[in-house]
Amino acid sequence: MTNQSQSHDQEQAKQPAQMDVGPEKKFRQYLSEGSFHLQRCDQCRQHVFYPRLLCPHCGSMQLTWVPASGRATVYSTSVPRSGGSSYNIALVDLEEGPRMMTRVVDVAPEDVTIGMPVTAFIGTIEPNGEPLVLFRPISGDDS
Amino acid sequence: MNHSLRGSCAVAGIGLTDFGDLPGRSALENTAEAVHSALTDAGIHKSEVDALFTSNFPDTFAALHLAEYLGVQPHVLDDTNIGGAVYVSQLQHAAAAIQAGLCNVAVIAMGSNTRSKLKQQGIIDGPRELFPYEDEYRPKAPMNAYALAAARHMHQYGTTREHLAEIAVAARAWAQLNPRAIRRTPLSIAEVMAAPMVCDPLSAMDCCLIADAGAAVVLVSADRARDLPQSPVYLLGVGVATTHAGISQMPDLTVTASVESGKRAYDMAGLSAREVDVVSLYDAFTINTLLFLEDLGFCPKGEGGNFVSDGNIAPGGGLPVNTNGGGLSCVHPGMYGLMLIIEAVEQLRHAAGERQIPGAEIALCNGNGGHLSSQATAIFGTSSSL
Numbered sequence: 001m002t003n004q005s006q007s008h009d010q011e012q013a014k015q016p017a018q019m020d021v022g023p024e025k026k027f028r029q030y031l032s033e034g035s036f037h038l039q040r041c042d043q044c045r046q047h048v049f050y051p052r053l054l055c056p057h058c059g060s061m062q063l064t065w066v067p068a069s070g071r072a073t074v075y076s077t078s079v080p081r082s083g084g085s086s087y088n089i090a091l092v093d094l095e096e097g098p099r100m101m102t103r104v105v106d107v108a109p110e111d112v113t114i115g116m117p118v119t120a121f122i123g124t125i126e127p128n129g130e131p132l133v134l135f136r137p138i139s140g141d142d143s
Numbered sequence: 144m145n146h147s148l149r150g151s152c153a154v155a156g157i158g159l160t161d162f163g164d165l166p167g168r169s170a171l172e173n174t175a176e177a178v179h180s181a182l183t184d185a186g187i188h189k190s191e192v193d194a195l196f197t198s199n200f201p202d203t204f205a206a207l208h209l210a211e212y213l214g215v216q217p218h219v220l221d222d223t224n225i226g227g228a229v230y231v232s233q234l235q236h237a238a239a240a241i242q243a244g245l246c247n248v249a250v251i252a253m254g255s256n257t258r259s260k261l262k263q264q265g266i267i268d269g270p271r272e273l274f275p276y277e278d279e280y281r282p283k284a285p286m287n288a289y290a291l292a293a294a295r296h297m298h299q300y301g302t303t304r305e306h307l308a309e310i311a312v313a314a315r316a317w318a319q320l321n322p323r324a325i326r327r328t329p330l331s332i333a334e335v336m337a338a339p340m341v342c343d344p345l346s347a348m349d350c351c352l353i354a355d356a357g358a359a360v361v362l363v364s365a366d367r368a369r370d371l372p373q374s375p376v377y378l379l380g381v382g383v384a385t386t387h388a389g390i391s392q393m394p395d396l397t398v399t400a401s402v403e404s405g406k407r408a409y410d411m412a413g414l415s416a417r418e419v420d421v422v423s424l425y426d427a428f429t430i431n432t433l434l435f436l437e438d439l440g441f442c443p444k445g446e447g448g449n450f451v452s453d454g455n456i457a458p459g460g461g462l463p464v465n466t467n468g469g470g471l472s473c474v475h476p477g478m479y480g481l482m483l484i485i486e487a488v489e490q491l492r493h494a495a496g497e498r499q500i501p502g503a504e505i506a507l508c509n510g511n512g513g514h515l516s517s518q519a520t521a522i523f524g525t526s527s528s529l
Contacts, residue, residue: 075396081339101390
């Protein structure tokens with residue numbers, strides 16, 4: 001009993017140094033540093049989002065973080081409404097392949113259209129909120 | 144594909160509570176009343192129940208709670224949660240368990256007090272863990288996922304809000320023939336179009352109602368069913384499929400996994416859409432009906448809008464769909480799937496009153512769960528279909 005609890009204590013003590021940062025935490029770390037990263041599979045070369053331990057395409061555990069281009073196209077769009085306020089919820093297809101949910105901002109929510117080219121930035125949707133990947137339309141100057 | 148389940152089991156009993164506002168009732172009480180009613184209908188005492196299938200959003204130990212409450216000690220317990228499709232998927236589990244000799248009398252049951260809870264506590268029952276990488280954008284769950292699917296279908300195939308309104312109007316017309324249905328006042332396309340938008344392109348009238356209700360069915364072997372009081376309604380085919388959990392991971396927002404669940408059910412039944420007399424589709428939102436009609440082969444992909452036009456799925460139309468009034472106008476207790484089965488059984492017992500489809504022999508149910516995430520299709524038939 002004593003031995004067991006000692007070894008348990010040792011394990012506990014070792015944990016911080018050996019803590020394995022999983023893909024979810026790593027993604028959030030990148031976001032907090034202001035960058036949007038995707039994973040790419042070393043085996044099948046496909047990009048992966050959301051972040052995972054294994055490739056959902058081929059099953060490989062060998063995934064490498066790469067910076068996202070930020071370029072995407074709106075796949076579908078909607079305008080949730082409540083109490084007189086409205087905002088945009090969209091699905092965008094990233095240039096690298098994966099699809100993600102986001103908000104397209106800096107444009108009226110109902111003016112977001114399917115097929116619209118958009119570009120990513122890191123922002124928040126409320127004061128003091130967690131950093132998120134948001135998108136805005138690519139203006140004539142950007143493209 | 145293993146066809147051995149075809150016709151091996153039958154629904155011997157069905158039970159329902161009242162629908163709507165049951166403010167003095169707990170969810171478990173509604174479940175228990177429906178179970179008692181279904182067992183009475185089947186002519187089976189609860190001491191014979193040796194398999195229990197249930198599921199709901201708030202209760203993690205739903206099967207244990209229900210078994211204890213009923214005073215039964217089942218050999219087979221299942222409270223899988225794949226969303227509202229679950230009860231149709233449990234037909235697959237129950238039929239396989241009966242066929243394998245693991246049990247003899249399977250009860251599939253649900254109960255909800257979702258409407259009263261909303262009124263009394265301001266809480267909408269829903270899954271506790273939703274979708275990481277989606278929730279943080281605050282989509283209006285669950286209709287947001289369906290709004291995204293509707294917008295994409297409109298973009299790709301020219302489907303319009305009027306097409307979706309046809310579906311709401313058809314459901315209401317059926318509900319007017321069903322004394323149990325909650326929403327029975329006449330509804331026009333213009334009224335649906337004028338309803339406030341809740342999540343563009345869906346309006347309030349594109350969304351199902353929220354109701355308290357309990358429902359249960361009793362499944363036994365076909366041999367046993369033939370000795371019981373009710374005409375057996377045979378399970379001819381059942382299939383389950385999934386493509387994603389969160390809507391952002393759905394491969395194609397215009398094609399649901401019911402293509403696959405439907406194929407599995409049709410293959411097992413040895414039937415096709417052409418042979419189906421009456422259809423029950425999980426219509427939490429109008430777009431669901433349209434997608435499932437296409438995916439289950441009642442019309443080609445992209446032509447759902449035209450198919451539902453001019454009252455084609457309403458009473459007197461070409462294909463009877465959601466003859467109880469559906470989740471849109473009859474009842475929607477948070478997870479609706481069991482109501483699909485009960486309507487199929489009533490139609491095949493030829494006991495559906497004013498809404499009865501004359502001579503109905505084959506009925507199809509399609510359950511949907513999550514955010515178009517899980518699909519479960521079941522095909523039932525009368526003894527003439529064996």
